[in-house]
Amino acid sequence: MRLSRYYAPTLKETPAEAEVVSHKLLLRAGMIRKLTAGIYTYLPLGLKALNNVANIVREEMDRAGALEILMPAVQPADLWKESGRWEFYGRELLRFVDRHDRESCLGPTHEEVVTDLVRHEIRSYRQLPVNLYQIQMKFRDEIRPRFGLMRGREFVMKDAYSFDKDDAGADASYWAMYKAYARIFERLGLKFRAVSADSGAIGGSFSHEFMVLAATGEDTIASCPACDYGANLEKAEAVCPPPGQLAPCPAAETVATPGKHTVEEVAAFLGVDAKKIVKTLLYVADGKPVAALVRGDRALNEVKLKNLIDAKDLRLASPEEVVAATKAPVGFAGPVGLAGITLYADQELALENGWIVGANTADAHLRQVDLSRDAKVASFTDLREVAPGDPCPKCGAALAFTKGIEVGHVFKLGLKYSKALNATFLDEAGKEQFMIMGCYGIGVSRIVAACIEQNNDEAGIVFPPPIAPFEVALINLGPKDEAAVAKADELYDALNKAGVETLLDDRDERPGVKFKDADLMGFPIQLTLGGKGLARGIVETKDRRTGEKGELPLEGFLEAFMAWRENVRQGWGLE
């Protein structure tokens, strides 16, 4: 492709709307343009990058035995009512009525549609397993779309669904997808990590997330440097010794703590460690107040609490609600005498006695509290957030934290949808059984953004070769010099014939402009053809990732180029 006839409007300045680096660079490099909040047009360069990702995903899905289909974006409400998600999916499901007043929605995911498809066709265990996938535009009416392609309302997703006749088969399908995903991210040239994860609203028994590592990632990954344990912080288990016999403690007593609301203030005022204090957090779960107790120096993991009590909606109580529940201002809530509110304690709180807790009275705390004696705790379970340095649940080594961007998620769904939608088959014994499902998503458009979050510098994007819209930018510094033009055309043709996608910058621009644009757009390889080099019979080279410059002879160029290109690819960790 010739840049002079391409549509890649680059921007010198960053549009005010962009905050994160991938969004800024995608706009600046002329890859995307916003239509409205969370909805973007892919320009030629952006689309090429997107398609490069999609094609690798497709190849690996095919290799893993999945079959590509294409399902509709518009879906009837009836199906969603049948699965129960019409009520429960929430306002992210974009609903509308058509001219016949039929309720419909734009698909945010396709469990209902595939399950409906399969239940009509598959009758026998002989037809199983089957794994169907698609690469398609999803719509989720996000409360707050943000960060450009990172969280759009419309986004390209690869979603696959497996149906198996038994649990062993379902596990095999799951791990086949897991392996395919690992291959995909390796082939894309991205640094990633697979971690065990919470299965969230989609439901199911277990799941893994694939995270692209990037300092700007929204998710925190707790991973073990010694073994292969890795988990999303939401899911990471806290290790806790089993509770022993607790020494009895004297009767609880009230102590004045005037104006001391926070754990830190109370600890400092009483001259004790925050570890001796119990934090009482009031939440509203599906409209009902609940209290969660964690040690003063710990953070509550809301996902764990939500899963424990199986709540659909969980939020921190407002100050007014706290006052209503505890009869005391915020900061003095405690587990003792909290009438009508279920208490859930972190497992660590069963290990010791003599806690300091809020007194449910302004400016007062209780000490010498025995939680089993003085309060009615419903359960002691893992509720806290893991912290860096905590022991690995598998091997005990100190966990380290890194930031990542979730780009893929594999779920073992089990019977959730097959039961809801009655997807059954006859087994060997002629007995009707529910199919066992798995679902597997990859955020194709998000990968493009995540890839840029991971690979960029001051000058712009640094695309890994497999994702780059063009692998090579061929810069002709002398677009008016016939000899240079002829040579540029010759190299351009040779590269394209050799299967190396090349963008020829044949614009009548000053050299600086061309260099800046090539850097910004992030092509892995830059070749510069200028008067100086031409006279000496060489082309200049630049590896965008390392910034390293070199030369290649014009005589026997292609061969020398292909060899050097191999080095560049190896630098990316590609085969």
Add this chain to the structure above:
RNA sequence: CGGGAUGUGGCUCAGUCUGGCUAGAGCGCUGCGUUCGGGACGCAGAAGUCGGAGGUUCGAAUCCUCUCAUCCCGACCA
């Protein structure tokens, strides 16, 4: 949805607090000339209902009310 902020040529912003002449700058764009190895320079030009509606005022980009949009922080998620 709760909290915070912003809307002024295509882009980045100044001007708004303290109302007042023809609304400015840089980038970009068009033409001409000089340039030409890391976002050139000169000259000439095109381009703005100051997000929208209503109000206050002799007079509104500026003050008031409403509204729309966008961005950031939270809950959700590929």
